Amino acid sequence: MMSLYQKIINRQEKISLVGLGYVGMPIAIAFAKKAEVIGFDVNTAKIALYKSGIDPTNEVGNEAILNTTVEFTSDEKKLREAKFHIVAVPTPVNKDHTPDLSLIESASHTLGRNLAKGSVVVYESTVYPGVTEDICVPILEKDSGLKCGVDFKIGYSPERINPGDKMHRLENIVKIVSGMDQETLDTVANVYELVVEAGVYRAQSIKVAEAAKVIENSQRDINIAFMNELSIIFNRMGIDTKAVLEAAGTKWNFLNFYPGLVGGHCIGVDPYYLTYKAEEMGYHSQIILAGRKINDNIAAYVVENIVKQMIKANKQIKGSKVAILGVTFKENCPDVRNTKVVDIVRSLEEYGMDVKIVDPIADQEDLWQEYRINVCKIEEVVGMDAVVFAVAHDEFKSLDLKNIKKMFKSRSLESVAEATDAQVGSRQDNCVLIDIKGIFSKKEAEGLNYLYWRL
Template identity: 55%
Template sequence: MYQKLLNKEEKLAVIGLGYVGLPIALAFAKKIHVIGFDINAKRIDLMRQQIDPSNELTKEAFDNTTICFTNDLEVLKEARFYIVAVPTPVDEHNVPDLTPVIKASETIGKVIKKGDCVVFESTVYPGCTEEDCLPVIEKLSGLKAGVDFTYGYSPERINPGDKVHTLENVVKVVSGSDAETLDLVAKVYELVVKAGVHRASSVKVAEAAKIIENTQRDLNIALMNELSIIFDMMDINTFEVLEAAGTKWNFLKFFPGLVGGHCIGVDPYYLTYKSHQLGYNSRVILAGRVINDEMAAYVAKKTVQTIIKSGLNIAASKVLVMGCTFKENVSDIRNSKVADVVKELQGYNVDVHVVDAHADHDELMHEYGFGLHPQVETDYDAVIVAVNHEPYCQLDENYFKSITKPEGLLVDVKGIFRNKIKDLKYWSL
């Protein structure tokens, strides 16, 4: 199959064209024939116009590609190698929601043929591919996994907004249902990943490798957040402590902050969910999740306390929140913890204005029930720089003084203005 893909005699399909799937599809489409499949017809129309609905890729990324964007199953049937890159969120109770990956498996089951290969990239708990997804494909197709069709798992490592650690220069973990499939999957990904591949011994190992990447980061950030709370009680600046400790060669440089998005703030729950099924209740991992999930309320509470200490009526106060995406320099608002900060402040009857250099007003209204304020005003009791978008990093104290009342407060969540604020009240994690 590899040679036929290379000769453009067979086609590769990517199912799910979000912030993970589209870059993969376009990368392969510069080398081989690709079918880009998504159930969202509006997204398909945009991509046919060389527009990335996720606002991550430029129009030039679509140039020199051989790709067919479709939501038609009959077109999808033309592929022989399938890559599944749909999201894997959690529900309101932090329970894994496998609906997208199961629906994708149903789609595969309707189109897969003997001799085909399917590779999952969606982040799941170890065992999900073989225990949850493959049975769905087998039931609908009437084919046997590992006999009539082969399968693999290769966890995505796309980092939204990151122009350095891109698909092509980050090592790709690959796995396969047997040695021959592993070799095929490895060779296919090597077409687009210049950094090379790491061949995992099994699908479960590859799934587990992905899930602990973000769990490790989550726990380290949780430690920094807990230290920030403790150091604040001691009137010590956390970032100064980390700067000093960071002079040791083996000190890991993590920082406090709001942990949202659809990776770090979600993936650990997949691991703890599976461990609970097996009779083990996680303590360390869930403890980290609790700390990180409570940081939005902590930021809001510290802001309110500082305003009250200034002798102001909190119910008559006005606060500006700058940035509401889940991280800097992206437009993605999914699972943004800044939304929790806004809701906490509103719970104190604070008049909250929100601005963002990248987010969309209508998306915010649909997702969280609040939108972007049309313009920055000049009488805020406090300004919270919640996301360090590039334009915000260029601001100075004079700007913040111009939009706040005398003795106004600047809450600098990520500490980007440390040692640069002299007149305003200042607080950071």
């Protein structure tokens, strides 16, 4: 009897992707080169874009979308044609930092209603250990009327796609795979090996695979929190954090992390899944939650320093004009989900500042839908009291510090005449430049009389 894997490579059975965002869509495109793929998403507008050959995520590009054989659909009944299902929907947190499993539960209901006997269901969404077996399986069984382990099998293979990263792709990152039994594990491993050139790692169990994923981002979160704390300490000491890290980085085993805003749908979210489950088991996290607290408060710390620098520059806070360059959660990626830059924008607006936002990469529709924020063009940034580089997009890195001066208010001859010699000497231009990611040279910026600050 031919196995499900053999039927997939012979194009007798199909693979489905449930959820076509930054993770699901590149997986669908990759598998379509080797198998028949159905790409399902409840977002009809997104499906329409894919069908017209547009990639709103910038992950694979319009050409790849245009030339793919993926059958994009928002008709859930199409899922009945597939036997190998991959669920890649977001798993955010609620405002109280508890896991929001509504999307993965909804996807399970949709799949359950359309699940055929002999199917394998693999979840990719980041969850705490136990979600796949304890929460998703009962939904699949109830809605399908089928029995897990008898009529269908389950596995878990955490996503490791890094949005906006053109180096670390699905194909060249080792993929963790797991299955409820040996046969399922073999099937899941074989199917993913079709597209993952770097190979797969077979985890001992589904819970091990779930735990591995959730600690990957927790580890990164803690390391960034350490850097953010160092930044706060060194700032008080009058020491440049970037210079310290460059010096320390000459040691062979020093880990190269940098301070910054921690947003998005992974690093700023996943640790809460782990600590939530730990609390359920009677253990209150100490290191993980301490790291989360530091990173959640770093936007407020940045705002505090923007205001301090503006006061140093004799700027009136209320009514001042501030430009924020970059609003996405990370560089070179249009994703604005859970971006901490918005926290900075809101705080500055509370101070009565007029804030202009520039981001040529951000998904403008999502930005408006989620935050009611519009962006402007960089050419419109003139007459500013302060300019904040919040995200290190390549387009911003190529800007010249001398040209950035054009974004600021030019001091009138009268105001210069009225200023004392000490005021003019101490800060000739009063240009407040906040460089959160350390894009520019501190020495060069200060040489051009910027009032320069970075994390």
